[in-house]
Amino acid sequence: MIRSILVALDDTEGAQRARDLAIALARRTGAALSAATVLDWPHVKDANEAVPPGAAAFKERRDAARAKRAEQEAEAAFAACAAAAGDTPFARLRLTEAPAPALLAAGATHDLIVIGRDSTLGLEENPDGLAPVIEALLHDGARPLLVVPAAPLPAAGGVLVGYDGSIPAMRTIQIFALLGLAGEMPVKVLSVAETRDEAARLSGEAGGYLRAHGIAAEPVAVAGARPVDALLAEAAAMPARLLVMGAYENTGLRTLFTGSATRNLLRAAPCPVFVAH
DSSP, X not given: OOOEEEEEOOSSHHHHHHHHHHHHHHHHHOOEEEEEEEOOHHHHTTTTOOOOTTOHHHHHHHHHHHHHHHHHHHHXXXXXXXXXXXXXXXXXXXXXXXXXXXXXXXXXXXXXXEEETTOOTTTOOOTTSSOTHHHHHHHHOSSOEEEEOSSOOOSSXXXXXXXXXXXXXXXXXXXXXXXXXXXXXXEEEEEEESSHHHHHHHHHHHHHXXXXXXXXXXXXXXXXXXXXXXXXXXXXXXXXEEEEEEOOOSSGGGGTTSHHHHHHHHHHOSSOEEEEO
């Protein structure tokens, strides 16, 4: 069962949804909750910026204004978190490194990192709507992520698990099961393969593993070569309140978390995505 949750705070809609989801998960499971702001002093103060002669005083004033604004935004995020949490306790983490190293270090002492997919975290930019720090957390971190979109969750729905039989997929469903994230929600396991028989074998394998952990799982087998499309269609049809995926690397579903397929799935998913490497 999950014991600790880290949620990244800022003022984007996705981050606010992530905050509320993390609070709800902490209430349901009794997990300790940490809420983190990222002040990003390396970029706010821009220590490596070349300064032309006579401009040092201007840079100092500009950096001081940036730092003050970052502190004010952090305090506002903590205040909003306290209002949303009510009597649910949480620890305040005021992180001062750049987003990736800050969250990698803080995440090492937690079971799960919850982050809005549009989070800006300090001065980080996300022109395509997907926080750049997410890739770093996937590739360099040891903890699973829960990436939360700005859209509200459906009032009812279930969990959709994407499974291709790979080692990352096996690890992901193990972590998902051990953390107890399904709760009382119904679960479907979707597998995509060249033949429906092979897809049925894979979804049955994952379903059997989950049932051994007390999670009833309905297998869904799809013959084809477009796993992203199949997952998004099934997630919309259920509707899914959570999509569970491994960080795949080679063929089939394993292409999901490399290159443009990664961004397409995370940007388009209508629900939070639980992903582990």
